[in-house]
Amino acid sequence: MKDNKKEIRDDEFRVIGKADGRTDGEARRRNRLIGAVSLALVLLIGLFFMLRWPKGPAEEPEGGVFDPAPVPVQAPGDTLPLGHPAEGTFTERVDTVINDVHLALFIPHNAVPELTLGVPSGEGIILTAQAADVKAEDHKILGAFVLKGKPLAWGLSKKGYCAIIDGKITVGTSENSPLFEEATEKEGYFFRQYPLVDKGVLVENEHKNKTMRKGLCCRAGQVFVAVSMTDESFHDFSQALVDLGVEDAVYLVGGHRSGGWWTGEDGATRTFDPEARSGTYANETYIIWK
Amino acid sequence: MPQNLTGRVRHIVISKGTEMLRIPTHALVFIEADGNYSNVYTLDGKSQMVSFQLGQLEDRIGDQLGEDGSRFIRLGRGYIINMDYVHLIDISRKRLVLSDCMNFYRELEPSREVLVKLKAYLDARIEDERQ
Numbered sequence: 001m002k003d004n005k006k007e008i009r010d011d012e013f014r015v016i017g018k019a020d021g022r023t024d025g026e027a028r029r030r031n032r033l034i035g036a037v038s039l040a041l042v043l044l045i046g047l048f049f050m051l052r053w054p055k056g057p058a059e060e061p062e063g064g065v066f067d068p069a070p071v072p073v074q075a076p077g078d079t080l081p082l083g084h085p086a087e088g089t090f091t092e093r094v095d096t097v098i099n100d101v102h103l104a105l106f107i108p109h110n111a112v113p114e115l116t117l118g119v120p121s122g123e124g125i126i127l128t129a130q131a132a133d134v135k136a137e138d139h140k141i142l143g144a145f146v147l148k149g150k151p152l153a154w155g156l157s158k159k160g161y162c163a164i165i166d167g168k169i170t171v172g173t174s175e176n177s178p179l180f181e182e183a184t185e186k187e188g189y190f191f192r193q194y195p196l197v198d199k200g201v202l203v204e205n206e207h208k209n210k211t212m213r214k215g216l217c218c219r220a221g222q223v224f225v226a227v228s229m230t231d232e233s234f235h236d237f238s239q240a241l242v243d244l245g246v247e248d249a250v251y252l253v254g255g256h257r258s259g260g261w262w263t264g265e266d267g268a269t270r271t272f273d274p275e276a277r278s279g280t281y282a283n284e285t286y287i288i289w290k
Numbered sequence: 291m292p293q294n295l296t297g298r299v300r301h302i303v304i305s306k307g308t309e310m311l312r313i314p315t316h317a318l319v320f321i322e323a324d325g326n327y328s329n330v331y332t333l334d335g336k337s338q339m340v341s342f343q344l345g346q347l348e349d350r351i352g353d354q355l356g357e358d359g360s361r362f363i364r365l366g367r368g369y370i371i372n373m374d375y376v377h378l379i380d381i382s383r384k385r386l387v388l389s390d391c392m393n394f395y396r397e398l399e400p401s402r403e404v405l406v407k408l409k410a411y412l413d414a415r416i417e418d419e420r421q
Contacts, residue, residue, distance in 0.1 A: 008345075008367060009367070010366035010401050010404070013365050013404050014364050015360050015364075016355075016359045016362040017351075017352060017357045017361070102381070102402075102406045230406055
């Protein structure tokens with residue numbers, strides 16, 4: 001009998017009869033290595049031709065009947081929006097896997113965001129998720145909170161914030177944000193949560209446990225809710241958002257039981273998780289789009 | 291029923307000391323780790339404990355079946371499954387059901403990460419078979 005040389009983690013799987021017998025992690029590393037070697041080879045060939053090619057003035061070609069029409073070129077660094085342009089009011093779900101993290105992105109179309117105190121009700125809501133945390137002992141809202149211009153809670157608690165003023169969402173990380181005052185002056189909304197991504201940089205958080213994670217994300221002018229379909233640590237979830245190109249993100253109440261639902265283009269309403277429960281505490285707060 | 295070139299049914303043989311366990315490959319549904327032991331579950335709904343660790347059995351299956359062993363998949367530290375009997379993958383509820391839709395039915399609870407990968411792998415195989 002051989003030694004049990006094949007170490008495996010609980011999140012890995014491998015096909016036993018494969019000729020190479022590699023784990024998916026090993027295969028990934030091998031693919032990365034092949035990719036890096038190929039890239040280096042291409043760069044070397046490119047460099048060779050750049051150095052050898054004569055640098056004479058290039059002749060301007062004359063225009064012809066069959067000249068291709070100019071096509072807008074995406075500049076490096078430009079980020080394309082996620083999902084598809086839509087006319088109706090609904091939530092589009094886009095699934096992606098980044099670094100083994102399965103993310104479901106819920107993109108509201110043609111809807112206006114606001115906050116609610118208590119479980120949201122009424123027609124026309126197409127996306128909702130629990131927003132600020134509530135203290136377990138006294139059920140008070142954690143951190144500054146403004147509801148339609150009325151401050152209901154004060155304090156820092158967490159450095160991430162979300163402000164909704166004139167229907168526009170701003171997500172950021174700051175101990176002091178003038179948007180709190182602006183929200184009170186303009187009948188806006190404001191809440192605080194853990195920051196996940198600050199200007200494209202991952203923000204580390206203390207909690208190391210794994211569970212279903214939710215985040216409110218801004219990317220290329222788009223705002224959406226990202227939900228991990230697998231149990232993830234704060235770090236892995238935030239890293240996946242960074243790799244997705246998210247510029248700013250704050251946490252939304254996570255865990256399988258946290259409330260929230262979405263309405264798709266087919267008009268059907270679904271919860272993020274079958275175990276999700278709303279209304280556990282009186283002071284639950286929600287961000288909604290309608 | 292999988293057969294070798296001579297037309298005989300292929301078996302996985304687990305042999306140690308005075309005991310030998312022979313299982314037709316199609317009848318092995320899954321193996322579950324239990325510390326230094328493993329429980330081998332067969333299509334007749336019965337299980338047999340063997341004094342091998344899961345990694346050792348993985349080696350045995352690989353050695354005995356070669357590439358034919360590709361129907362068997364190691365899922366994390368806990369299981370080796372026969373993918374022919376994957377009946378239901380429910381990632382959100384962390385459920386994997388192995389069944390032949392007749393006599394055998396068993397729910398397993400591997401990690402969500404593994405279920406995501408297993409589903410992606412089986413989806414990819416379907417795509418491969420189409421092309």
